[in-house]
Amino acid sequence: MELRHLRYFRAVAEEKHFGRAAERLHMAQPPLSQQIRQLEDELGVRLLDRTTRRVELTAAGRAYLDRVRVVLGEVEAAGDEARRIASGVEGRLVIGCVGSATYSLLPALVVALRREFPLLDVAVRGEMLVPDQVAELMAHRLDVALLRPPVEELGVRLTTLRRDGLIVLLPDTHPLASRRRLRVEDLRGQDMVVHASRRSVMHGAVVSLCREAGFEPHVRHEVEETSTLVTFVAAGLGIAVVPEPVAALGVDGVTHRPLASPSAYVDLAAAVRAEDDRPAPARALQVLATVLAQT
Known part of the structure; x- marks a missing residue:
């Protein structure tokens, strides 16, 4: 039969x-x-x-x-x-995201993916540091990673999405909060809250900025998650240099000021496995480009 x-x-x-x-x-x-x-x-x-x-x-x-x-x-x-x-409109897609893009980009991306591909099961993992994202990507536990370059892993293919300016987060009562714009030199001697050393691209970016200005940052606290960093600033435990999208958190007691420096920026990129030719990640990148064009 x-x-x-x-x-x-x-x-x-x-x-x-x-x-x-x-x-x-x-x-x-x-x-x-x-x-x-x-x-x-x-x-x-x-x-x-x-x-x-x-x-x-x-x-x-x-x-x-x-x-x-x-x-x-x-x-x-x-x-x-x-x-x-096989066409990428159904299945499961896991997206990892650094803290700053978790608040500013991930919600719009997930909404757009669900609208375009309602049968696609989209899972998200936010507040991930770049080394963790790369490791999970190569272990096939992430399909797309929204992260901050550089990435040294040769098995990863990067697509630069945008360039984010850096801002300074301060408690509302901080003396520097009265200024409209800050210079890197203004951070000299200030207690700072930074992302974890050796694991965060932002940690290296902050240290490099300060060293270019001729001083070492006075690191008071190191944290893993961006939301924790903002909470520490609100508690008066220090100030922080972060990508501008972090301002979208809008935590009470925290204000932000732009940082005036030619090198005060970080890139945001999308990463996929270089050998991954499945249509779902490729479709996600297409939707991501559309979302960015509309923001």
């Missing part, structure tokens, strides 16, 4: 006529009749009562038709699902 036997039987049972069923199946009537007889012989039951004008289902044939419809429906659904997954 093959699937074609089931399809032939369904057509004859629904048309109740071998001629019409043959036309529906785009085949000649004699081979169709032969295939139905083969099916009945294999089952050992009569499925159809034949007359010169009409074909009627037997009781066994009616029961068999119910099962055949379920089987063929599942087979056709499986094929449709496979095609949707």
